Amino acid sequence: MTITRRTLLAAPAILAMTPALAQASKITLVVPFPPGGSTDAMARLLQSHLQTKLNRIVIVENKSGAAGALGAAQVAKSPPDGSTFLVTFDSHAVIPSILDKPPVDVERELMPVLLVGTAPYVIAAGAGRPYKSFADVVAACKATPGAVKYASVGIGTLGHLAMTVLGNKAGVEIMHVPYRGGGPAMNDVLGGHVDLIAGSAALVAAQLGTNMLRPILQLGRERLPGLPDTPTAIEAGFPDFETLAWWGIFAPTGTPPDIVAGLAAASKEILSEPATAAQLKETQQMTLLLEDAPAFKTFFDKQVAIWGKVVKDNNIRA
Incomplete structure (x- = not known):
């Protein structure tokens, strides 16, 4: 990889992960959906680059079921030592409201690492x-x-x-x-x-x-460049209405801050590379945000509240 100023700035946070991960033979990225979807593609994109950047074996494990809750529960119950992370999609925010007895408390048992994009x-x-x-x-x-x-x-x-x-x-x-x-x-x-x-x-x-x-x-606030002739819901007479797909990374609650910051920094570096960013924009129509844990938590809590109310108000059950 070409060494850039961004690489040098990110290096301390990335290297901070290495001592904490020294006891782990591998890092597992759990995708709570079957292979082939956008979240699986995101995890595999990260996998290949993280292996080189962190000098660790990185694997992707697909654990689907219960609207993504089974994979989320697996990560939540994993040791908070930087060996396991969850790479997931927008339906993660609906788990608390859509399932009668969720196998995981996504707000307490998992902590945000990085909001990739929408x-x-x-x-x-x-x-x-x-x-x-x-x-x-x-x-x-x-x-x-x-x-x-x-x-x-x-x-x-x-x-x-x-x-x-x-x-x-x-x-x-x-x-x-x-x-x-x-x-x-x-x-x-x-x-x-x-x-x-x-x-x-x-x-x-x-x-x-x-x-x-x-x-x-x-259903975004502005028209996508690839859909210049398709109006938004706001333009069609539904004020302030938007629905965004999003992709993000979570860790088991209790994972040390230096590990969270390190994985976030490494992932941001990977996804910010021009070729990778262009690929995500073209294949997923994604707006890259690359927002760290505090901003991601604010975003996620809002998503849980918005869609939880819709589920409750309309008595929707999985």
Whole structure:
């Protein structure tokens, strides 16, 4: 790797990890979802570079189930010695509210390390459907209640919760069809079995060049450069409404501050490299934030509160 001023500034924090990790033969990055998704890709991107930067064996372990709670619980119960970290996605903030008896207290048993970045959710229609705007969807729902169906990647995911809120605000019910992942959900939209999909910008953007999918609403505060003609929910008449996918790293509570700071510094250095940053922007439509633990905790606590209220108010259960 090219030595830069940023590398030199980050070096003390990175090297501070080494003594604390001397007793660990490896570092495990737990991904609480199956292989192949955006979180898995993020962890594997970090894995290859962390091995070189920290001179440690780094492995990725996929531990899926219970809306990401099983993998989170595994990390929470691991020794807080810098040998195990959680690389996770936005649904992590819904675990406290969506599960009757969560196997982990995500607010107490895990501590934030790094907020990697965010990307807006996008609502898109199959090209064969007549919907050119979200107003068209609302009109169709009012004309024929229950006629419009949308896919999400699961009950209690942010795509599901965002559509629930938008339907409530518009005074209509849009029928939810949950799937076990973005691939099956997208396939059924492209195949004409479901009208719409509410998914991350990365999931939707991958299909934009096929002319088989029409984005009709994006849920960030500003339009993505790749979707210049698609209005935001705020522009469409839903004030102050946004829904962001996000990616972050957590550690077991009690992990020493120098280890947390060291992993954060190493990860920031890796993800800030121009080629890596460009890759994340292109493949995930991600805005890199790279915010340390205090800012991440503020962000995460707000996400837990916002989506917990939506789950409670609408009696949504996994």
